[in-house]
Amino acid sequence: MAALEFRSDNCGRAAPELIQALVSANEGSVLGYGGDELTKQLHAHLSELFEHPVKVFPVPTGTGANALALAAVGSPFGAVYCSPEAHINTSECNATSFFGSGLKVTPVHGVDGKIDPLALDAAISNAGKGQAHKNQPEAINLVQATDMGAVYSVSEVTAISQVARAHGLTVHMDGARFANAVATLGCTPAELTWKAGVDILSFGVTKNGGLLTDAIVVFNPDIAKKMGFHLRRAGMIWSKMRFASAQILAYVQDDLWLRLARQSNTSALAIANGIKNLEGVKLIAPVQANELFVEMNPKAVDALISDNVLFYRRGPNLFRLVCRWDTTQDEIAQLIALVDRHRLKR
Ligand SMILES: Cc1ncc(COP(=O)(O)O)c(C=O)c1O
Known part of the structure; x- marks a missing residue:
């Protein structure tokens, strides 16, 4: 993948x-x-x-x-x-x-x-x-x-x-x-x-x-x-x-700087909206810029890593996602689908 x-x-x-x-x-x-x-x-x-x-x-x-x-x-x-x-x-x-x-x-x-x-x-x-x-x-x-x-x-x-x-x-x-x-x-x-x-x-x-x-x-x-x-x-x-x-x-x-920032902010918000109500997924801080801090059980986090989702793990069940100004809709959709697929893995 x-x-x-x-x-x-x-x-x-x-x-x-x-x-x-x-x-x-x-x-x-x-x-x-x-x-x-x-x-x-x-x-x-x-x-x-x-x-x-x-x-x-x-x-x-x-x-x-x-x-x-x-x-x-x-x-x-x-x-x-x-x-x-x-x-x-x-x-x-x-x-x-x-x-x-x-x-x-x-x-x-x-x-x-x-x-x-x-x-x-x-x-x-x-x-x-x-x-x-x-x-x-x-x-x-x-x-x-x-x-x-x-x-x-x-x-x-x-x-x-x-x-x-x-x-x-x-x-x-x-x-x-x-x-x-x-x-x-x-x-x-x-x-x-x-x-x-x-x-x-x-x-x-x-x-x-x-x-x-x-x-x-x-x-x-x-x-x-x-x-x-x-x-x-x-x-x-x-x-x-x-x-x-x-x-x-x-x-x-x-206003280029603000246009670029709006792009990464919007991407982070789209991910937050796509995963925040899923059982087994928890956002541990408000998503107000371009970063998300997500808790899922360790097996689910392992599964995301195996599927080649790149992020920094902050603990067995905590990881950070950061959106770039050039993060694509396709990347967002794929990420949400993978979180949904793996979230209840135990
Ligand atoms: C909030 C914050 N301040 C400062 C820095 C430092 O930037 P640099 O890695 O360019 O030294 C970073 C980099 O990740 C950051 O996230």
């Missing part, structure tokens, strides 16, 4: 518009390190998109974006609070601590990959602020969409930012799937970020049709001043920046 690809949005193709943008950018000579016209245009365009003057720093990976954004807002003796499932806590190999020169990742309670504002307030209040023996609360990391496929509403982001502000902390959003969240909420990028108290954003591109770049978008000019030094020290400033900027420009132009 041909493989059905649901491992990651990283497994998808790049959008043809971005490939074309690279080809178009491949003309003549221009200054490196962001001194080129396309990078200037990128700043203007994202400032318009976010309705705020922003500084944009294209970086090769989401991990780089997160770790360096946090390094710029934290200190070697600081703590950054996040959900237990947050990518910086589970999957980035201590990059935040490494680039933050000791900055400690500190999970606080929440559901569906979110942070609970009350738990956050309690954790910061009890952290021992001002005591030399304790690390010092400095930043919050919100993942949007979350690592469980849920989406923070604007008011949920605002509630967390208010806790952060009350304690003098900075708010970072890991927006590896920011497009998916904006597409779901139908809000503006501004409403979901700086207007809701976010200071700095990891702006995902690669997972949603990009090929080699994400970006750090900084809303607070004091943070932006330090960013370049952190990036250069980490070897994360593209020298041929025009090719990164060209990609991101094409990504946001004519």
